Amino acid sequence: MPAQVHRVRHRDLQTLHALKTLRPDRAYDAVSRDLLLREARLSMKISHPNVASVQTALRLADGRPALIAAWMPFTLSDCLNTQLFSPREIRQAMISILSGLEAVHAAGLVHADIAPDNLLLSREDLKDLKITDFGIALEQGERHADLDLIPAGHSTFSAPEQKAGMVLDGRADLYACGLILTLLLERCKGEGRVQEQLAVFAGHLSQQERKNRPQNASAALRLLMKIDI
Structure with a gap:
C-alpha cells in the first residue's frame, strides 16, 4: 500500500x-x-x-x-475476531453503517470499499461505528478505471459490478453491507425470529444483480427499521 x-x-x-x-x-x-x-x-x-x-x-x-x-483504535475486524453479539447489537451496527452511507450517498459519492477493516470504533461497542478510508471513493458517474485503480477495494466485499469495472452507484456499498451483516450474524448469540429477519435482509442487500438490491441506503435503512427487536 x-x-x-x-x-x-x-x-x-x-x-x-x-x-x-x-x-x-x-x-x-x-x-x-x-x-x-x-x-x-x-x-x-x-x-x-x-x-x-x-x-x-x-x-x-x-x-x-x-x-x-x-483516532479510533478498533476496527470491526477486531470485534469479529473476539466477540459475540446480540441481535440488538447487530441491528444497531447496521443502523450505524447505513446511516453513514446515507450521508455518503447524499454527498454524491460511492464509498466503494466498505469492509470490516474500514469500519472504526473508539471502543468495542458497535453503536459508534464510523466509516473511514475514502481512498477509492467515486463521485457519481465514475469508474475506477477513470482513476487508474484496477483492481480496487477489498475484493471479498466488492460488488460484481465493481469487479467488472462498471460505473457504480450506492448499491455497490449495499452489497458489501449485506456481506458484513452475514459475518455479524455468524457471531450472533442464540437463534430466533430476529436473526432470521436479519438474514433475509442480508440476502436482499447482497443480491448479485444490483437491480434486486434496495435502491439506496435510505431505502435499506427503512427496511432495517421494520425489523423490531
Whole structure:
C-alpha cells in the first residue's frame, strides 16, 4: 500500500489523532499524492457521526501530504475476531453503517470499499461505528478505471459490478453491507425470529444483480427499521 497511518498526539492539547500519509518511498509519486489529496477533498464533503471524515490536510516537513482524522483504535475486524453479539447489537451496527452511507450517498459519492477493516470504533461497542478510508471513493458517474485503480477495494466485499469495472452507484456499498451483516450474524448469540429477519435482509442487500438490491441506503435503512427487536 502506498499510504500508512500513524497515531499522533497534539503537543499542546494532548489529543490523539490519526495521520495518514504516503510511505517515504512514494513521497514524490505524483499519482499517489494526487489520490491522497483527492481522498481529503471527498471525505471533507461529509459531516456525519457515523463517518470518520478527514478533519484537515497538511504537508509534512519532507513535502508529503498528510490527512488528519480522529483516532479510533478498533476496527470491526477486531470485534469479529473476539466477540459475540446480540441481535440488538447487530441491528444497531447496521443502523450505524447505513446511516453513514446515507450521508455518503447524499454527498454524491460511492464509498466503494466498505469492509470490516474500514469500519472504526473508539471502543468495542458497535453503536459508534464510523466509516473511514475514502481512498477509492467515486463521485457519481465514475469508474475506477477513470482513476487508474484496477483492481480496487477489498475484493471479498466488492460488488460484481465493481469487479467488472462498471460505473457504480450506492448499491455497490449495499452489497458489501449485506456481506458484513452475514459475518455479524455468524457471531450472533442464540437463534430466533430476529436473526432470521436479519438474514433475509442480508440476502436482499447482497443480491448479485444490483437491480434486486434496495435502491439506496435510505431505502435499506427503512427496511432495517421494520425489523423490531
